[in-house]
Each structure stands twice: as C-alpha cells, then as structure tokens.
Amino acid sequence: MRRSTLVVGLAILAAILAGSVAWYLTPMPNPDGQAFTVSKSNAPPVSVGGPFELTAHTGEAVTDKSFGDKYLLIFFGYTFCPDVCPTTLNDVAVALDSIGMRADLVQPLFITVDPARDTPEVLADYVTAFYPSILGLTGTPEQIAQVAKAYRAYYAKADPKTEDTEFYLMDHSVMLYLMSPEGQLLTLFSHTASPEDIAKGLMKYLPQPTS
Amino acid sequence: MKRFLCALALWALSGMAQNAWAHDYTLGDIAIGHPWARASIGQAKAGAAYLTLSNDGAETDRLIAVETPAAKKAEIHTHSMENGVMKMRPVEAAEIPPGAPVMFQPGGLHVMLMGLKAPLVEGERFPLILIFEKAGRIEVMVAVQPATSAEPVMEHKHGS
Numbered sequence: 001m002r003r004s005t006l007v008v009g010l011a012i013l014a015a016i017l018a019g020s021v022a023w024y025l026t027p028m029p030n031p032d033g034q035a036f037t038v039s040k041s042n043a044p045p046v047s048v049g050g051p052f053e054l055t056a057h058t059g060e061a062v063t064d065k066s067f068g069d070k071y072l073l074i075f076f077g078y079t080f081c082p083d084v085c086p087t088t089l090n091d092v093a094v095a096l097d098s099i100g101m102r103a104d105l106v107q108p109l110f111i112t113v114d115p116a117r118d119t120p121e122v123l124a125d126y127v128t129a130f131y132p133s134i135l136g137l138t139g140t141p142e143q144i145a146q147v148a149k150a151y152r153a154y155y156a157k158a159d160p161k162t163e164d165t166e167f168y169l170m171d172h173s174v175m176l177y178l179m180s181p182e183g184q185l186l187t188l189f190s191h192t193a194s195p196e197d198i199a200k201g202l203m204k205y206l207p208q209p210t211s
Numbered sequence: 212m213k214r215f216l217c218a219l220a221l222w223a224l225s226g227m228a229q230n231a232w233a234h235d236y237t238l239g240d241i242a243i244g245h246p247w248a249r250a251s252i253g254q255a256k257a258g259a260a261y262l263t264l265s266n267d268g269a270e271t272d273r274l275i276a277v278e279t280p281a282a283k284k285a286e287i288h289t290h291s292m293e294n295g296v297m298k299m300r301p302v303e304a305a306e307i308p309p310g311a312p313v314m315f316q317p318g319g320l321h322v323m324l325m326g327l328k329a330p331l332v333e334g335e336r337f338p339l340i341l342i343f344e345k346a347g348r349i350e351v352m353v354a355v356q357p358a359t360s361a362e363p364v365m366e367h368k369h370g371s
Contacts, residue, residue, distance in 0.1 A: 083259055126253050154294075166326060169299050169300075174295065
C-alpha cells in the first residue's frame with residue numbers, strides 16, 4: 001500500500017517535472033490566442049529583453065535605459081506592411097486611450113525590422129499617425145539584429161535572394177511585449193489580441209497612478 | 212423647427228448611409244463585393260485592397276492579375292502565421308470556386324499595393340482592375356475607409 005502510494009507520488013512528481021521541462025523548452029513566443037502571462041515569482045528563466053542601442057524617429061539615440069520608470073510596450077514591424085503592423089499599432093492606440101492616466105506610465109516602442117527603408121524620417125511620419133507617444137526605433141542592421149535577438153523576435157526578408165530594394169517584404173514576429181521598468185517581461189499579447197485584451201493586460205500590470 | 216431638424220438629420224443620415232453602403236459589381240458569373248482599402252499613413256508606400264469574390268457559375272474561375280493606377284505595382288498576396296511569425300507572400304492566382312465566396316480581408320488574402328503614387332485618402336475612391344481567367348477584365352472603384360478600419364464599413368461580419 002505504502003509502496004504503491006510512493007510509486008504514484010513519484011509518477012506525479014515525474015509528470016510535473018516533465019511538464020515544467022517541456023514548458024521551459026517550449027520555444028517562445030508561441031501563443032495563438034489571447035495574452036498569456038509569465039508569472040514573476042517562480043517563472044523559469046525565459047530570458048526576453050536586454051540592453052539595446054537604437055535611434056528614435058526624433059533622431060535621438062536611445063537605449064533600454066532611456067525610459068526611466070516607464071513600462072515598455074514593444075512591437076517589431078516595418079512600415080511597408082499594409083496590414084498587421086497598422087492593425088497592431090492601432091490596437092495599441094485604442095487600448096492606451098481606454099486606460100486613462102495609466103497610459104502615461106507606458107512607453108510604446110515600434111522597432112523596425114527593416115532599417116534599410118525605415119529611416120527615422122519614414123518612422124516619424126508613420127508612428128505618430130497612430131498615437132502621439134509611440135516612438136519609432138531604427139538602427140544599423142547590427143543594432144536591429146541585436147535587439148531582435150534579445151527579444152527573441154524573428155525577422156527575415158521574405159525572399160532572401162531578392163534584388164528589389166523598394167518592394168521587398170519582411171517576415172516578422174507579431175508579438176506585443178509588455179516589459180516592466182526593470183526590464184522584466186510581464187506579458188505578451190498575440191496579434192489576435194483585441195484592444196480590450198491589451199487594455200486588460202495593461203490594467204493588470206500597471207500600478208494605480210498616485211498623483 | 213424640430214420637425215425640420217429631424218428631417219435634415221434623416222436626410223444627412225441617409226446620405227451617409229448611401230455613401231458608406233457596400234458597392235457591388237458583377238462580371239459574367241463573378242460578383243465583386245465592396246472593394247475597400249484603408250487610408251494610408253503619412254508617406255507609407257504600401258497599401259492593401261480588400262473585396263469579396265463570388266462565383267455564380269458552374270466552373271471555378273481564377274483571379275489572375277490586378278492592376279491599378281494608384282500604385283507602381285499591384286499583386287495578389289496572402290498572409291500566413293507560423294510560430295508567431297507573420298509571412299506575406301504573393302500568390303499567382305486566387306481560385307474562385309462556385310458557391311464559395313473568397314474573402315480578401317485584413318490578415319488574409321489582399322491586393323497588395325506597392326509604391327503608392329499618392330496617399331490613399333479617407334472618403335476617396337481609386338480604380339482597381341481585376342483580371343479573371345474566364346470572366347475577363349473589370350474596373351472597380353475601391354472605397355478608402357479610415358486607416359483604423361478592420362472591416363468594410365456597414366458590413367458587420369465580426370469574428371468570421
């Protein structure tokens with residue numbers, strides 16, 4: 001009796017262990033539905049985020065340390081993207097509009113995966129059309145590769161052999177990242193998240209404004 | 212006075228509704244439902260046009276080419292999601308089988324407009340030429356909706 005209890009116990013333990021190992025090894029990001037959450041307390045060390053040096057659409061040099069105590073809401077995309085990128089940026093704008101003063105705690109960042117075409121001037125024109133505080137970020141190909149790697153964002157030319165410099169397409173991750181002011185990943189939103197889902201996610205993590 | 216204002220409001224509303232209401236075309240067995248596009252943002256060089264194609268005939272037809280004076284280049288594109296990565300690819304043709312409407316919509320099939328010659332301005336329309344293998348060629352007008360539209364105005368098809 002005791003032995004069987006022990007066996008069952010061990011089996012359960014093994015299953016839990018296997019489960020957590022599988023979860024840990026699951027490549028990120030892969031949610032297909034709504035926002036999902038990486039819990040802060042016992043989260044496995046899925047490292048997302050890190051230092052970066054980029055150029056803002058204003059022409060200013062920025063790093064991950066430039067935003068003080070703001071929460072970062074980060075999206076990777078490109079302006080020659082007629083569909084998913086504008087949809088997501090618009091969803092972000094609607095979500096921020098709906099959370100009142102908490103929106104002041106958020107710095108939305110649109111990081112281009114297409115620095116060749118997305119110069120600061122092109123980005124300035126684009127991002128400010130969606131929401132005044134969105135900052136478009138570009139950089140050298142190396143800087144973009146570095147920040148994408150830190151955030152585990154994938155991007156590549158749709159046709160790597162193309163010689164077209166005007167109309168080429170980019171494949172890219174379409175996750176929206178919410179990072180704490182300390183640089184921890186708080187949650188990810190998939191591209192199917194509605195503005196309401198994003199607003200709900202923000203409300204969950206943003207502190208009540210004090211003033 | 213009240214009655215007058217009421218009538219005025221109704222008149223304005225009906226005008227707006229007419230403006231925004233879906234516009235449709237037919238070419239042989241092919242019906243083309245409400246071609247629309249989002250207004251472009253700033254100097255953005257890319258745009259997308261959406262529409263619905265249905266086939267009332269007995270045989271499958273194919274949309275084999277698209278042309279527009281609004282852009283340097285127009286192509287039929289589709290989207291696919293793989294492991295959180297969005298991929299957009301040109302397709303050679305869009306099959307339109309009888310009785311199964313093909314939706315060109317955000318996140319899916321679309322007419323990709325590359326190298327916009329001028330910004331797409333909300334409320335305006337631009338010509339788009341559709342070339343079908345069997346039905347032939349037709350010019351339709353694409354209605355430019357707000358940049359934030361997720362679907363054709365006045366056609367509420369949530370969650371389809």
